[in-house]
Amino acid sequence: MALVLTEEQTMLRDSARGLIGDKAPIAHLRKLRDERDATGFSRELWKSFTEMGFAGLLVPEEFGGSGLGCVEAGVVMEEIGRNLTPSPFLSTAVLAASALARGGSDAQKKAYLPKIADGSLIAALAVDEGAKHRPTKIALQATRAGNGFKLKGAKALVVDGHVADLLIVAARSAGNPGDVDGLTLFLVDPKAKGVSIERTVMVDAHNAARISLDNVEVDTDHVLGEVDRGGALLEGVLNVGRAAVAAEMLGVADEAFGRTVAYLKERKQFGKLIGEFQALQHRAAHLYTEIEIVRAAVLKALQAIDTDPENAGFAVSVAKAKAGTVATLAVQEGVQMHGGMGMTDQFDVGLFMKRARVLQELFGDANYHAEALAAWKKY
Amino acid sequence: MPDAQNLDQFRRDTRAWLEANCPAEMRTPMQGDEDNFWGGRNAKFASDAQKVWFERMRDKGWTVPDWPTQYGGGGLDPAQAKVLREEMAAIGARSPLSSFGIWMLGPALLKYGNEQQKAEHLPKIARGEIRWCQGYSEPNAGSDLASLQTRAVPDGDDFIINGSKIWTSYANYADWIFCLVRTDASAKKHDGISFILFDMASPGVTTKPILLISGKSPFCETFFDNVRVPQSHVVGTVNRGWDVAKYLLQHERAMISGMGGRDGGRPLGQVAADSLGTDDQGRLDDPMLRGQIAAFDVDEAALACAAERAVDLAKAGQLHPAFSSAMKYYGTELNKRRHEILMSAGGIDALEWESERSHDGARARAWLRTKANSIEGGTSEVMLGIVAKRILDLPGA
Ligand SMILES: Cc1cc2nc3c(=O)[nH]c(=O)nc-3n(C[C@H](O)[C@H](O)[C@H](O)COP(=O)(O)OP(=O)(O)OC[C@H]3O[C@@H](n4cnc5c(N)ncnc54)[C@H](O)[C@@H]3O)c2cc1C
Numbered sequence: 001m002a003l004v005l006t007e008e009q010t011m012l013r014d015s016a017r018g019l020i021g022d023k024a025p026i027a028h029l030r031k032l033r034d035e036r037d038a039t040g041f042s043r044e045l046w047k048s049f050t051e052m053g054f055a056g057l058l059v060p061e062e063f064g065g066s067g068l069g070c071v072e073a074g075v076v077m078e079e080i081g082r083n084l085t086p087s088p089f090l091s092t093a094v095l096a097a098s099a100l101a102r103g104g105s106d107a108q109k110k111a112y113l114p115k116i117a118d119g120s121l122i123a124a125l126a127v128d129e130g131a132k133h134r135p136t137k138i139a140l141q142a143t144r145a146g147n148g149f150k151l152k153g154a155k156a157l158v159v160d161g162h163v164a165d166l167l168i169v170a171a172r173s174a175g176n177p178g179d180v181d182g183l184t185l186f187l188v189d190p191k192a193k194g195v196s197i198e199r200t201v202m203v204d205a206h207n208a209a210r211i212s213l214d215n216v217e218v219d220t221d222h223v224l225g226e227v228d229r230g231g232a233l234l235e236g237v238l239n240v241g242r243a244a245v246a247a248e249m250l251g252v253a254d255e256a257f258g259r260t261v262a263y264l265k266e267r268k269q270f271g272k273l274i275g276e277f278q279a280l281q282h283r284a285a286h287l288y289t290e291i292e293i294v295r296a297a298v299l300k301a302l303q304a305i306d307t308d309p310e311n312a313g314f315a316v317s318v319a320k321a322k323a324g325t326v327a328t329l330a331v332q333e334g335v336q337m338h339g340g341m342g343m344t345d346q347f348d349v350g351l352f353m354k355r356a357r358v359l360q361e362l363f364g365d366a367n368y369h370a371e372a373l374a375a376w377k378k379y
Numbered sequence: 380m381p382d383a384q385n386l387d388q389f390r391r392d393t394r395a396w397l398e399a400n401c402p403a404e405m406r407t408p409m410q411g412d413e414d415n416f417w418g419g420r421n422a423k424f425a426s427d428a429q430k431v432w433f434e435r436m437r438d439k440g441w442t443v444p445d446w447p448t449q450y451g452g453g454g455l456d457p458a459q460a461k462v463l464r465e466e467m468a469a470i471g472a473r474s475p476l477s478s479f480g481i482w483m484l485g486p487a488l489l490k491y492g493n494e495q496q497k498a499e500h501l502p503k504i505a506r507g508e509i510r511w512c513q514g515y516s517e518p519n520a521g522s523d524l525a526s527l528q529t530r531a532v533p534d535g536d537d538f539i540i541n542g543s544k545i546w547t548s549y550a551n552y553a554d555w556i557f558c559l560v561r562t563d564a565s566a567k568k569h570d571g572i573s574f575i576l577f578d579m580a581s582p583g584v585t586t587k588p589i590l591l592i593s594g595k596s597p598f599c600e601t602f603f604d605n606v607r608v609p610q611s612h613v614v615g616t617v618n619r620g621w622d623v624a625k626y627l628l629q630h631e632r633a634m635i636s637g638m639g640g641r642d643g644g645r646p647l648g649q650v651a652a653d654s655l656g657t658d659d660q661g662r663l664d665d666p667m668l669r670g671q672i673a674a675f676d677v678d679e680a681a682l683a684c685a686a687e688r689a690v691d692l693a694k695a696g697q698l699h700p701a702f703s704s705a706m707k708y709y710g711t712e713l714n715k716r717r718h719e720i721l722m723s724a725g726g727i728d729a730l731e732w733e734s735e736r737s738h739d740g741a742r743a744r745a746w747l748r749t750k751a752n753s754i755e756g757g758t759s760e761v762m763l764g765i766v767a768k769r770i771l772d773l774p775g776a
Contacts, residue, residue: 003688004695261771275773278764284773285766289705296684314680322681370673377676379648379663 001307003299009075016079019052024085026348032086033205039163040199040207041086046119049087056117058097058240063113065097069306070240074247074298081251084355086206088122090244091160096123098240099168103185103225103233112166112187124164125237126155126211133364135170135234136180140213142171148219149173151186151194154212157362161209162199164190169213174228183231185224192216204354236309239316242363243301246316246323249359250298253291253323253330256352260284260334267339280337287333290326297322314376321369327356328366389459393466400435404428406471408645411741412597415477418507420554433507436475443481443505446489450497451505457694479548480504480511482634484557487574487627491615500576512553512579513631514544514601515624522761524559525568525621529603531560531575533610538562538575540583540606546755550586550599553579557627563618574620574627577608593747594732594740631756632703636710637686647672647717651724671720678713685709701769708762711752718746 005013024045032040049055057073059065073094080089097116100109115121127135140153151171161167167188175182190197194216200208225233261284264275274280301319304312331353335342342349360366405428409415416422416429424430436442439453445460446452455463485504488497503509520527529542540560550556555578563571579586583606588596615623648663651672656664663669689706692698721742722729729746731737753759767773 002691002694003684004691004697261773264773273774276775278767281767281771281773282760282763284771285705285708285763288766288771289709292702292705293678293681293685293709296688297681299688300684315684318677318680318684321677325677366674366677367670370670370677373676373680374648374662374669374673377646377648378661379646379652379657379669379672 001303003296003303005071005075005299009071012072013075013079015052016054016076017082019048020079020083020085023048024087025083026351029084029086029205029351038199040205041088041160041163045085046087049089049093050117050119054089055093055119056097057093058101059093059113059117060101063101063109064117065113070243070302071299071306073240073244074302077244077247078251078254078298081248081253081355081359082255084204084252084351088160088163090241090248091124091164092116092122094244095125095159095237095241096166096168099125099185099224099233099237102236103230105221107221108187108224121165122160122163123166123168124158124160124209125241126158126161126167126169127234127238127363128157129153129155131156133361133368135183135231135238137177138170138172138183139177140169140171142173142184142186144173145217148217148222149184149186151188151213151216151218154210156210157200158209158211159362160207161190161211162197162207166190167195167211168224170230170234173230180231182228183234184227185230185234186218187222187224188213188216188218192218202358204351204358206355206358235313238363239309239312240305242316242320242369243298243305243312245359245362246294246298246301246319249323249327249356250291250294252352252356252359253294253327256327256330256334256349256356257284257287257291259349260287260330260337263338274337283333283337287326287330290329294319294323294326314373317364317369317372317376320364321366321373324360324366324369328360331356386458386462390462390466393463394469396439397466397470397472400432401467401470401472402428402432405432405473405475407473408471409473410738411745412595414473416475416507417477417510417549417552419510419552420508421552422507422510432473433475437506440505442476442478442507443485446485446501446505450489450501451503452501457690461690476507478504478507478510479513480509483513483627483631484511484576486630487557487623488614490626491574491623495611496576496614509554510549510552512547512550512556512601514547514550514556514558516544516546518543518545522758524624525572527559527561527572529558529560530564531562531573531608533562534607536611537607537609538613540575540577540603540608542603544601544603546589547586547599547601548755549597550579550601551588555579556584556601557614559620559624562620566618569621571618572620572624573617574614574623575608576612576614577606581606581608583607591748592750593744595744595748628757629700629703632707632762633689635752635756636703636706636708647675647720647724650721654724654726654728668720668723671723675713675716675720679717682706682709682713699770701765704757704762704765705770707756708753708759708766711749712759714752715749718749722746 053066056065057068061067100112142149142151167190169186169188173184194214196212198210200210267274297319301315304315334349338349341347416433441453444453444455444463448454517527531538531540558575559572561571562573583604585602586599589598590596652663658664729742732740768775
């Protein structure tokens with residue numbers, strides 16, 4: 001498969017760019033932030049996303065979606081990254097849709113996928129517990145009880161957790177934290193007894209929640225996939241999420257960079273455009289090169305998930321690690337080259353810096369994925 | 380889709396052919412420059428396997444798989460050429476022929492040469508019969524290449540060439556040179572340059588090797604003293620040689636950017652584990668170095684994606700002509716980092732300079748040689764300048 005977007009994918013990008021740029025530019029995020037909006041995203045915007053078919057991108061056609069692939073999801077994520085748009089696209093259209101499509105029973109698919117596609121259901125994936133992303137260390141306990149399980153424990157950084165109609169919770173049903181095996185995924189109703197949800201207001205003004213489960217009862221038909229063997233399903237879904245987040249970071253990096261280059265061409269000091277200074281030119285050129293390399297690595301990862309999901313982990317780790325490092329560099333250089341203006345809230349470049357920091361942590365930072373690569377290569 | 384099917388069939392055939400025809404010895408990493416086969420009038424093979432491998436590939440046109448068959452190429456389309464590269468990489472097959480003719484001159488001749496020049500030179504390049512060298516740099520024209528002073532003055536149907544070049548790689552082994560000369564001294568500096576080809580055996584051409592810090596001297600100073608060259612040997616238009624020169628540089632840069640990958644080197648993690656050992660969990664027994672290698676592996680794998688994408692973009696007509704500068708910059712800086720890590724992993728053992736055990740200091744010499752990667756073919760600073768001005772459109776100083 002060629003590492004360039006097809007004509008259809010380019011059209012999708014253009015329509016995403018049009019819609020998001022139009023209805024949800026950065027001012028949209030600012031408004032939600034400044035009004036301390038309780039939902040943290042616009043239902044109206046989500047309706048437009050749904051009408052464009054974005055919500056059901058990864059939902060198979062038989063369940064009302066368009067059955068497209070990760071490359072298409074990545075294309076939309078990149079535009080979201082460019083505009084720092086808050087929306088349930090990642091939590092619901094990417095993570096929940098692929099979890100259900102990959103691991104769901106027929107009944108589960110029928111119950112949830114059409115609602116994801118028509119925009120009426122928002123879902124959130126609850127994985128991490130500690131300060132860093134370590135899926136094997138999941139400790140949230142699932143103990144067998146009656147005709148099902150009782151869940152006890154807590155989750156952090158659950159994207160869209162506070163607005164979700166459905167939680168997908170990764171729990172330990174066997175073994176000990178640190179074991180690769182022994183995980184099970186559960187579909188949990190956020191209104192169930194024992195669930196408490198606290199919205200965490202984060203540095204980037206996007207949506208996330210801390211969730212704690214106090215002996216929450218779930219019955220067996222709410223198990224997603226197989227009991228004790230959820231690790232592989234989870235890893236597969238996480239890989240989709242990682243590649244998607246990498247695509248968002250690409251958007252963040254590329255947009256922050258584009259704005260920086262534009263600034264170099266307009267700001268004057270010492271009687272010159274600052275873009276004439278070679279010290280800045282070289283840093284800009286370096287950044288350009290890094291971003292183009294990320295673009296290729298992200299596309300490679302998205303394609304790998306679509307064509308060879310079993311072996312996509314390597315490409316995904318490369319993309320997430322590289323995108324994390326480069327997005328970090330792009331936003332830091334962005335602030336620096338904007339000088340004092342870069343430090344003001346009024347200028348957007350700082351918002352990119354905040355978002356990049358969050359995306360870097362989400363589903364494994366650059367170190368996590370470099371480590372994964374080392375393990376993969378056995379050294 | 381019939382196309383995909385054909386490509387699958389091509390892949391199967393190629394795999395089978397390589398399996399049957401690539402000698403086992405030619406599937407091991409090269410140890411040093413001696414393992415390259417450079418062709419030319421005085422070509423010598425390092426082994427029978429090298430000879431067999433070269434001849435079989437040559438006969439299929441696969442020294443230059445994507446050149447037209449009429450010029451000795453394999454006539455493969457870009458997708459097939461990619462398959463061949465992938466299948467060769469899969470078995471670790473060495474390149475059968477190393478050649479500035481293939482990497483640099485060939486593409487320039489295909490674009491700018493006239494029919495006679497193509498028919499004359501391309502098949503000889505493809506068959507490894509003529510070894511070429513590059514006469515670009517001069518003592519006072521390095522990064523500022525267009526300030527070159529070597530003069531070519533018309534005399535009847537010929538030019539008389541006087542001047543000198545420096546850093547001419549392998550000039551002392553080369554049969555022919557592609558050379559930049561000044562044909563109009565009064566024009567603006569880019570407008571008076573011509574791109575010309577001539578035989579290194581012509582009267583008046585002499586070379587003098589330059590010893591490098593790696594202890595090797597594949598580089599020369601090259602002197603031209605009233606060298607007579609037919610005017611018909613100019614490629615493209617007289618005084619418009621800068622266009623040809625730049626086009627050739629794009630190919631040179633793309634070639635140099637991929638050089639780290641082409642040595643078929645073993646994965647860094649394995650090399651380091653062999654020399655430093657592993658802990659009880661199988662992890663390299665030097666956590667900081669392990670982290671450096673992992674970070675390197677991320678960058679290298681990502682760069683490989685970008686190189687692959689560049690080929691696909693070119694095919695789709697979407698590649699920026701200056702993109703090779705970005706890749707050259709990144710690839711060479713990365714290759715230097717790779718060799719720093721190799722030295723670090725080798726520790727004291729990697730410091731040996733003269734011994735059989737160390738293949739005559741192969742690792743240390745290779746490390747030193749890589750320092751030129753970010754100088755030859757245009758320095759990293761110059762590459763960044765090109766990206767800044769031509770791609771990012773930043774104001775020129
Ligand atoms: C191993 C090796 C093989 C080579 N092979 C060949 C060959 O086969 N044929 C051939 O013709 N040439 C060859 N070269 C020459 C090579 O192309 C030149 O060395 C190169 O272009 C740099 O020129 P220079 O050495 O004169 O350095 P200089 O141009 O003197 O540069 C010195 C330093 O100044 C910096 N600098 C210069 N200009 C600028 C600028 N505008 N902005 C910022 N920094 C700048 C450079 O980046 C460098 O760091 C080879 C060189 C080497 C080392």
